[in-house]
Amino acid sequence: MRSLWDDREDTGGREQKPQRKAGPPAQRTQQRVRIVKKPMDPEALALRQKKKRKEWTRIIVTVVIASAFAFLFLMPILLTFTNSFMSPSEINANYGQVFASTDNGGKVFIAEKVNLKFLPDMVTFNQYVTVLFRSPAYLLKFWNSVFYVVPIVVFQLAVASLAAYGFARYYGKLKAGIFFAYIILMLMPYQVTLVPNYLVSSWLHILNTRWAIWLPGIFSPFAVYMLTKYMRRIPRSIYEAAEIDGADEWQIFSRICMPLCRSGLASIAILIFIDYWNMVEQPLILLSDKEMHPLSVFLSEINQGEISLAFAVAVIYMILPLLIFLYGEEYLIEGITYQGGIKE
Amino acid sequence: MKDRINRFLRKHTKPDKSIRRPNLKGTLGRKARRLREDLKGKSAREAALLALSRIRAFLEEGLDNGYHTSRHSRLSWLFILPSLAGVCLFFFLPFLVVIFYSFVNNPVQHRFVGFANYIRAAGNAAFLLAAGNTLKFTAISVPLAVLLSLGLAVMMDTKIPFRSAFRTAFLTPMMVPVASVILIWEVLFHYHGLANDLIGIFGAGPVDWMKSEYAPIVIATLFQWKNLGYNMILFMAGLASIPRDILEVARLESASSLQIFLLIKLRYLSSTIVFVTIMSVINSFKVFREIYLMTGNYPYDSLYMLQHFMNNTFNSLDYQKLSAAAILMSLIMIVIIAVMFKAENRISRDLEY
Numbered sequence: 001m002r003s004l005w006d007d008r009e010d011t012g013g014r015e016q017k018p019q020r021k022a023g024p025p026a027q028r029t030q031q032r033v034r035i036v037k038k039p040m041d042p043e044a045l046a047l048r049q050k051k052k053r054k055e056w057t058r059i060i061v062t063v064v065i066a067s068a069f070a071f072l073f074l075m076p077i078l079l080t081f082t083n084s085f086m087s088p089s090e091i092n093a094n095y096g097q098v099f100a101s102t103d104n105g106g107k108v109f110i111a112e113k114v115n116l117k118f119l120p121d122m123v124t125f126n127q128y129v130t131v132l133f134r135s136p137a138y139l140l141k142f143w144n145s146v147f148y149v150v151p152i153v154v155f156q157l158a159v160a161s162l163a164a165y166g167f168a169r170y171y172g173k174l175k176a177g178i179f180f181a182y183i184i185l186m187l188m189p190y191q192v193t194l195v196p197n198y199l200v201s202s203w204l205h206i207l208n209t210r211w212a213i214w215l216p217g218i219f220s221p222f223a224v225y226m227l228t229k230y231m232r233r234i235p236r237s238i239y240e241a242a243e244i245d246g247a248d249e250w251q252i253f254s255r256i257c258m259p260l261c262r263s264g265l266a267s268i269a270i271l272i273f274i275d276y277w278n279m280v281e282q283p284l285i286l287l288s289d290k291e292m293h294p295l296s297v298f299l300s301e302i303n304q305g306e307i308s309l310a311f312a313v314a315v316i317y318m319i320l321p322l323l324i325f326l327y328g329e330e331y332l333i334e335g336i337t338y339q340g341g342i343k344e
Numbered sequence: 345m346k347d348r349i350n351r352f353l354r355k356h357t358k359p360d361k362s363i364r365r366p367n368l369k370g371t372l373g374r375k376a377r378r379l380r381e382d383l384k385g386k387s388a389r390e391a392a393l394l395a396l397s398r399i400r401a402f403l404e405e406g407l408d409n410g411y412h413t414s415r416h417s418r419l420s421w422l423f424i425l426p427s428l429a430g431v432c433l434f435f436f437l438p439f440l441v442v443i444f445y446s447f448v449n450n451p452v453q454h455r456f457v458g459f460a461n462y463i464r465a466a467g468n469a470a471f472l473l474a475a476g477n478t479l480k481f482t483a484i485s486v487p488l489a490v491l492l493s494l495g496l497a498v499m500m501d502t503k504i505p506f507r508s509a510f511r512t513a514f515l516t517p518m519m520v521p522v523a524s525v526i527l528i529w530e531v532l533f534h535y536h537g538l539a540n541d542l543i544g545i546f547g548a549g550p551v552d553w554m555k556s557e558y559a560p561i562v563i564a565t566l567f568q569w570k571n572l573g574y575n576m577i578l579f580m581a582g583l584a585s586i587p588r589d590i591l592e593v594a595r596l597e598s599a600s601s602l603q604i605f606l607l608i609k610l611r612y613l614s615s616t617i618v619f620v621t622i623m624s625v626i627n628s629f630k631v632f633r634e635i636y637l638m639t640g641n642y643p644y645d646s647l648y649m650l651q652h653f654m655n656n657t658f659n660s661l662d663y664q665k666l667s668a669a670a671i672l673m674s675l676i677m678i679v680i681i682a683v684m685f686k687a688e689n690r691i692s693r694d695l696e697y
Contacts, residue, residue: 062504069496070513073569076525076532077516083528095531159427166423175420178428185435187622187681188674189629191654195670196438198658219430249419278521280633281651285658299523300637307527314524325519329512332519336574337581340619 077318079118084127084311086120091308127312138295138313145294145317147210149276152217153269160223160268161261165253167224168231169239179228182221190281201286212286217276223268229338230264231257267335270328277321446667461668471669474653477560477646482628485564489624490617493572497579498605511580515573522570526637530554533562554639559647566634571627575620582616583609611691618688625680 040048083091094117131138167179185193193216201212234257242252258265283293290301295317302310325332379398383391446462449455465471496514500507517525533539533553539562540550553562586609594604610617632651635643641655642648650673657666 058502059504062499062502063506066496066499066504066506066510070510073513073517073573076528076569077520079528079531080525095534159430162423163427166420170420175424178424181436182431184678184681185431187626188677189626191629191650192670192674192677193435194654195442195666196435199438199441199663200434215430216434219427219434221427221431221435224427249423253423274519278523278633280523280636281630284636284655296521296523296637300526300640310527314527318520318524321519321521322516325516329515332515333511333577336577339623340578340581340616 080311080314080318082118082120084308084315085123085125086117086308086311087122087124087126088308090121091311095307127308128316131309131312131316135309138298138309138316140291141293141295141298142313142316144292145277145296148213148217148279148294149273151214152276153272155214155218156220156223156272157227157265157269159218160227161258161265162253163224164227164231165257167228168234169257179225182224186221186225194281194285197282198285207286208288208292210292213279213282216282220272222275223272226268226271226335226338227261227264230261230268234260263331263334264338266328267331267333267338270324270332271335271339273324274321442667442670445663446671448664451663461664462672465665465668465672468665470648470653470656471650473645474648474650477648478629478650481560481564481631481649482625484560485567485628485631486621486624488564489568489571489575490620492568493575493620494579494613494617496572496576497583498609500576500580501583511577514576517569518571518573522566522634523637526634529562529566530638555644557646559644563631563634563638563647567628567631570634571624575624578616578620578623579613582613586612614691615688618684622681622684625677 086094167175197212197216198207200216201207204211206212206215238256238260239252242256247255278296279294280296283297287293290298295313299310299313299317302313375398379395382394386394445451447456447458449457449460500511504510531537535550535552537553539553544550551558553559590608591604594608599607629650632649635647635649635652639647641652643652650669654666654669657669
């Protein structure tokens with residue numbers, strides 16, 4: 001099987017480098033065209049300098065604008081991060097106005113003004129210690145999030161890679177119709193899809209259990225759509241060659257199609273991960289038991305006295321996606337790019 | 345092996361057939377005629393057996409008379425089956441039930457009431473408020489998102505230093521869970537917060553952001569913050585796919601860069617613009633997430649979105665109203681998507697890639 005695309009991948013190594021043209025050096029120098037630098041005429045020189053200056057101003061202006069945007073984009077994240085190291089009293093002093101309710105504002109000093117501070121006066125890790133070791137509620141919700149997201153990512157990809165293979169490998173009118181229905185379904189907002197989901201969950205008596213989140217997530221058409229698009233770009237000749245070699249359908253799928261889709265799978269996994277790591281709508285409607293809510297919903301319900309903890313939890317919550325992002329940025333960009341051009 | 349290759353060649357040398365529509369009527373007629381000829385002068389028993397085997401063969405061959413054999417075609421359905429079963433169970437079938445519910449008086453009695461539920465849902469003050477707010481939000485923030493991200497993409501398309509670092513910076517907000525940055529957002533837009541300090545410099549009075557008509561601005565900012573990077577990547581991919589030689593020719597013909605942008609790049613980007621617009625519309629419907637995290641189930645009137653309406657209707661278990669509202673929304677979505685696709689077809693009809 002491997003030999004099928006061997007010659008596509010490493011021809012570079014085996015191919016001979018084109019030999020240098022033999023011949024006495026004297027002959028070659030004769031053939032070379034000699035470039036003579038003419039003194040430039042001053043007007044053209046001035047024009048060229050002007051052009052150069054214009055180019056430089058353009059670059060500087062662009063960089064300044066881009067930096068401003070980048071600063072605006074990163075600021076909330078940085079602020080959350082630095083603020084998570086502030087002690088509770090500092091948080092209260094700075095933001096007491098924002099979060100304090102009237103009844104518990106009496107004891108701590110609350111500034112009239114809200115001070116936005118980038119750096120804490122004193123770095124403390126107490127919040128993290130509390131979140132991680134002393135108060136299990138936060139950690140429990142964090143694990144809730146993980147337990148929802150991981151199976152959804154894994155099984156949605158599994159179901160979708162099978163289906164995408166079926167859609168991408170053979171065409172047919174009925175199949176095209178079903179695929180179109182998948183696209184429409186994918187484009188529907190939650191407000192529409194949650195109603196059917198809720199009905200089925202109540203029929204199957206899985207409302208208020210993890211299955212209510214898992215099952216609709218696993219069968220979401222998003223990954224099917226993405227993977228089908230990805231697989232359609234694999235040249236048909238590869239499948240056909242495998243067919244001649246006597247591979248059956250399952251072998252073609254598992255040994256040829258899947259390895260070729262590896263980067264596509266990674267990028268789609270990232271997109272699914274963000275989507276479900278962030279989910280708010282589904283748990284609110286499908287899970288009435290607050291104990292089962294993921295961290296995304298729970299963070300908004302944190303009570304007023306624990307704002308400094310909330311910052312720490314927020315950081316813990318965003319660290320996982322950020323790590324995935326730093327590690328797989330290229331995959332993410334590839335995935336987004338594939339998502340574009342829905343009509344193909 | 346030779347046999348297999350021959351079969352393969354027979355199967356695959358006429359790939360065009362796979363595109364042709366299966367001519368069901370013609371195929372059936374031809375088969376029936378041949379069967380009639382074959383049946384002449386045979387005993388009833390033989391004829392029946394032959395006819396049965398022919399029919400079976402026809403069914404096995406399947407209706408797509410392209411170059412795929414029935415075995416393959418059926419196998420591919422087997423691959424699709426798990427997903428199709430799940431999607432049918434969790435989305436398509438219940439959606440049919442939703443349509444049914446939207447026309448009956450209640451889920452127990454099933455008395456047909458026509459469009460009464462739709463009228464009730466559309467006449468509901470909360471629904472109207474929510475739909476109005478959502479549409480207003482979409483109408484303002486989607487064009488803004490498209491324009492801003494297109495600007496960013498064009499900026500990033502030129503030669504500038506630190507390009508990939510900027511790209512990373514623009515894309516980071518997409519990865520950060522909304523719930524994590526909500527705290528900072530509340531600090532920024534508090535009555536005594538930074539945003540009021542900023543507009544104070546220009547002499548504007550302090551605004552109570554979250555509890556006033558200005559609240560959608562806060563959410564719109566958050567929406568842009570979150571979505572610009574994603575849209576920008578789409579536009580950058582679109583820009584990169586414009587054929588280089590066309591740009592080259594335009595430059596040789598001394599077209600200004602503004603002309604190149606307006607007359608060439610924008611037309612080639614039309615399908616990307618459509619896609620970005622559709623995605624932004626969908627994301628603007630999802631903005632409930634941000635609003636809920638900042639303000640809870642009952643926000644200030646100007647922030648009451650369709651999803652709030654849905655949530656609160658879920659709590660009252662009014663299935664009929666819920667179904668009617670869901671179907672109204674899906675119709676609106678389908679109209680939006682269809683219009684966008686039509687417009688895109690119009691624009692890019694004569695483009696060659």
